[in-house]
Amino acid sequence: MSQLSGYRPGETPVGVKRRKITPYLFLMPVLVFFIAFYYYPFLRTIFTSFAVTDASGQFKKLVGLKNFQMIFNRKDFGTILLNTLRFVPMIALPSLLLGLLLALLANRKAIHASRLIETMFSLPMAIASASAALVWALIYNPVIGVANFLLGTNINWLADDHYAMVSVAVVTVWLEIGSNFIFLLTALRGVPEELVESARIDGANGWKEFFHITLPMISPTLFFVIFMDVMSSFQAFGQIRILTQGGPGIATRVLVYDIYLEAFMNYRFGSACAESLILFAMMLAITMFQFRFENRGVHYA
Amino acid sequence: MRNRMPALKGAVCIVLGFIMIFPVLYALSISLMPESFIASYPPKFLPLRPTLDNYEKVFQTAPIVRFVFNSAFVAVCIMGAQVLTSALAAYAFVYFDFVGKRFIFIAILATMMIPGEAIIISNYLTVASVHLLDRYAGLILPYCASALGIFLMRQQFLTVPKEFKEAATMDGCSDTRFFWLVLMPVSLPAASALAIYCFINTWNQYMWPLLITNSTNMRTVQIGISMLSFADGMSYGLIMAGFILILIPSVVIFILGQQRMVGGLMAGSVKG
Numbered sequence: 001m002s003q004l005s006g007y008r009p010g011e012t013p014v015g016v017k018r019r020k021i022t023p024y025l026f027l028m029p030v031l032v033f034f035i036a037f038y039y040y041p042f043l044r045t046i047f048t049s050f051a052v053t054d055a056s057g058q059f060k061k062l063v064g065l066k067n068f069q070m071i072f073n074r075k076d077f078g079t080i081l082l083n084t085l086r087f088v089p090m091i092a093l094p095s096l097l098l099g100l101l102l103a104l105l106a107n108r109k110a111i112h113a114s115r116l117i118e119t120m121f122s123l124p125m126a127i128a129s130a131s132a133a134l135v136w137a138l139i140y141n142p143v144i145g146v147a148n149f150l151l152g153t154n155i156n157w158l159a160d161d162h163y164a165m166v167s168v169a170v171v172t173v174w175l176e177i178g179s180n181f182i183f184l185l186t187a188l189r190g191v192p193e194e195l196v197e198s199a200r201i202d203g204a205n206g207w208k209e210f211f212h213i214t215l216p217m218i219s220p221t222l223f224f225v226i227f228m229d230v231m232s233s234f235q236a237f238g239q240i241r242i243l244t245q246g247g248p249g250i251a252t253r254v255l256v257y258d259i260y261l262e263a264f265m266n267y268r269f270g271s272a273c274a275e276s277l278i279l280f281a282m283m284l285a286i287t288m289f290q291f292r293f294e295n296r297g298v299h300y301a
Numbered sequence: 302m303r304n305r306m307p308a309l310k311g312a313v314c315i316v317l318g319f320i321m322i323f324p325v326l327y328a329l330s331i332s333l334m335p336e337s338f339i340a341s342y343p344p345k346f347l348p349l350r351p352t353l354d355n356y357e358k359v360f361q362t363a364p365i366v367r368f369v370f371n372s373a374f375v376a377v378c379i380m381g382a383q384v385l386t387s388a389l390a391a392y393a394f395v396y397f398d399f400v401g402k403r404f405i406f407i408a409i410l411a412t413m414m415i416p417g418e419a420i421i422i423s424n425y426l427t428v429a430s431v432h433l434l435d436r437y438a439g440l441i442l443p444y445c446a447s448a449l450g451i452f453l454m455r456q457q458f459l460t461v462p463k464e465f466k467e468a469a470t471m472d473g474c475s476d477t478r479f480f481w482l483v484l485m486p487v488s489l490p491a492a493s494a495l496a497i498y499c500f501i502n503t504w505n506q507y508m509w510p511l512l513i514t515n516s517t518n519m520r521t522v523q524i525g526i527s528m529l530s531f532a533d534g535m536s537y538g539l540i541m542a543g544f545i546l547i548l549i550p551s552v553v554i555f556i557l558g559q560q561r562m563v564g565g566l567m568a569g570s571v572k573g
Contacts (some may be wrong), residue, residue, distance in 0.1 A: 036427070131523060235417065
């Protein structure tokens with residue numbers, strides 16, 4: 001690095017000074033965009049959460065913690081929080097397990113057409129939550145949809161209190177499996193063959209080998225995949241808006257959907273911003289919890 | 302136990318694969334059926350007499366070509382901008398020493414922790430106040446830089462031997478020339494991984510374009526097609542035809558770039 005910060009052969013002090021600002025010039029575009037569309041809006045969200053605005057979002061006056069008070073006094077807010085928190089494990093767990101199962105199945109060299117299988121397993125990665133919801137809306141249609149037909153049931157999936165949340169979760173799990181599968185498959189392929197071989201020579205059976213060799217080796221990827229799943233289930237929006245609009249009643253209304261309604265249907269930007277800070281705090285808390293767990297449970301080679 | 306029944310395992314995989322992509326095949330099949338056939342009970346899986354009527358109708362009902370152009374234009378702009386801004390920033394982080402380097406790097410990574418919802422309302426208000434609602438600029442500008450992109454490019458640049466830069470500097474190659482003529486060409490795989498990821502993400506965007514576009518002509522594919530389902534009396538066949546049409550570009554790019562994208566994302570996110 002001394003080469004880079006010192007004088008170049010035959011260079012004048014002016015040249016060095018010019019080079020001192022060079023890195024800042026390279027950083028400039030990113031910093032401009034980040035200030036305009038990340039840092040400033042984040043501060044503005046914090047500020048607005050303590051304020052009342054008019055219907056077009058213009059600041060009217062500061063109201064202290066009133067927005068937060070109002071939110072926690074809302075009768076439906078408990079249900080919304082509960083929905084949000086229930087939704088996360090409903091998505092993260094099945095999509096992790098199914099993704100891992102598919103990755104273990106596909107990670108066999110003896111299988112022909114493995115490229116085709118990989119593509120089929122990971123395809124949902126390329127599909128938007130909004131368009132996926134359009135297809136699933138038809139699948140769930142109580143009369144002409146195939147869900148009832150195949151299961152031999154007679155359920156109004158999206159309009160029934162008991163099933164709406166599960167139905168939305170199934171769509172979300174389907175969307176998540178693809179990326180879980182592909183990341184875990186890549187991790188499995190990175191497990192050194194010799195390690196598995198030597199374990200087998202030592203007499204490890206399939207399960208032992210899996211829990212003592214494979215699982216620890218892929219734990220960084222498992223951690224990453226869980227992290228991504230949790231984040232995206234907190235932020236699910238397209239599928240909820242298209243499938244249920246948060247209904248029936250508020251059975252599938254999660255925090256993100258409520259923020260959307262508060263800001264863009266009720267034009268209460270102050271309380272919408274306060275809610276998004278609550279969401280931010282929840283995500284931050286869970287992330288910190290996950291990283292503490294990572295220190296103990298994840299093995300980095 | 303491992304290789305006893307490869308054929309059976311292969312067959313299991315194929316069956317599971319078809320279950321995974323069933324919703325897509327189902328949509329394709331429905332899009333080829335006439336409406337009366339779709340609406341009859343019991344539900345049909347395959348069209349008796351495949352027809353392209355729904356595709357014809359969807360082009361007449363909605364300006365699909367315009368939606369596709371909007372999304373493609375926005376996605377290409379964001380893709381180009383993100384790759385460029387990310388690479389430039391990563392270049393500064395990897396090859397230069399400067400005051401505040403660590404602080405700026407952490408400040409950039411910290412944006413990954415801010416969920417979209419915590420800034421989307423403020424961004425909407427910002428974009429509205431500078432009169433960019435319903436404009437391409439409003440769709441593009443907020444996504445021109447990303448922490449993930451910077452991180453991925455940084456991880457890539459770290460793998461390029463430092464001697465390249467030293468040798469180039471000795472030969473009198475300027476910082477900018479080194480970036481364009483040496484660094485970017487050897488980093489093409491990582492840059493294209495980022496580009497593919499960016500394109501698919503933007504193509505599939507829903508909330509932001511939903512909020513800031515208003516006129517039919519500015520709608521992106523996801524908004525345009527999902528609006529079909531909110532309109533009264535819209536047929537499922539038509540909606541599925543729209544779904545298949547807008548799925549083709551992202552699936553083609555995904556299949557072509559899958560291997561590369563995954564490799565690139567893995568390098569950045571796990572080994573980092």
